[in-house]
Amino acid sequence: xxxxxxxxxxxxxxxxxxxxxxxxxxxxxxxxxxxxxxxxxxxxxxxxxxxxxxxxxxxxxxxxxxxxxxxxxxxxxxxxxxxxxxxxxxxxxxxxxxxxxxxxxxxxxxxxxxxxxxxxxxxxxxxxxxxxxxxxxxxxxxxxxxxxxxxxxxxxxxxxxxxxx
Numbered sequence: 001x002x003x004x005x006x007x008x009x010x011x012x013x014x015x016x017x018x019x020x021x022x023x024x025x026x027x028x029x030x031x032x033x034x035x036x037x038x039x040x041x042x043x044x045x046x047x048x049x050x051x052x053x054x055x056x057x058x059x060x061x062x063x064x065x066x067x068x069x070x071x072x073x074x075x076x077x078x079x080x081x082x083x084x085x086x087x088x089x090x091x092x093x094x095x096x097x098x099x100x101x102x103x104x105x106x107x108x109x110x111x112x113x114x115x116x117x118x119x120x121x122x123x124x125x126x127x128x129x130x131x132x133x134x135x136x137x138x139x140x141x142x143x144x145x146x147x148x149x150x151x152x153x154x155x156x157x158x159x160x161x162x163x164x165x
Contacts, residue, residue: 004041057102061085064099068092075158077129077145089143091162098162100131100141109133113159115145115152127152129159 058064061084064071071090074082081087090099096107112132119126124147131141145152 058085058099058104059102061088061090064090068095068097068099073158073162075155077143077155079146089159091159093162093165098131098159101143103138103141105131105133105135105138105141107163109135110163113156113163115149115156117149118142118144125149129155131159 058067064085068090069092072093073091075089075091076082076087077089078087085099085102092098093107098105098107098110110131111134113129114132115127115129117125118128126147127145127149129143129145129152131143133139133141145155
């Protein structure tokens with residue numbers, strides 16, 4: 001890491017020195033080298049970001065089904081994205097588990113499920129389902145469910161049925 005920082009600093013200082021000495025050819029060459037280094041660094045960061053998993057979260061509905069099998073119930077939170085993990089909550093009663101936004105949440109950890117209007121005062125009502133857990137690192141999970149209060153209420157009732165089992 002230190003070597004990379006020193007390399008960046010050396011190239012920048014050389015480019016500034018060449019520009020100040022009115023040597024435009026050298027300044028352009030060093031500027032091009034700086035651009036190549038910047039492009040390489042960004043490419044490496046993007047490759048590292050793609051290879052890293054998001055703290056053990058699941059990425060797709062196919063991955064959830066591959067790991068746990070078919071869910072006992074699928075609570076659709078967004079009708080347009082009901083086949084995606086961000087638009088549905090797979091519930092596994094036999095395992096005592098829900099997958100909420102890609103995060104595995106045990107039913108015993110859930111303390112409350114409710115909904116609220118998350119809109120600003122001058123905007124249309126936008127409802128969220130709030131799932132409160134007793135896990136300190138993931139206290140409240142918020143799921144956007146659209147503009148219909150009745151839809152949000154039905155989702156909460158459907159989720160409560162799984163907690164009662």
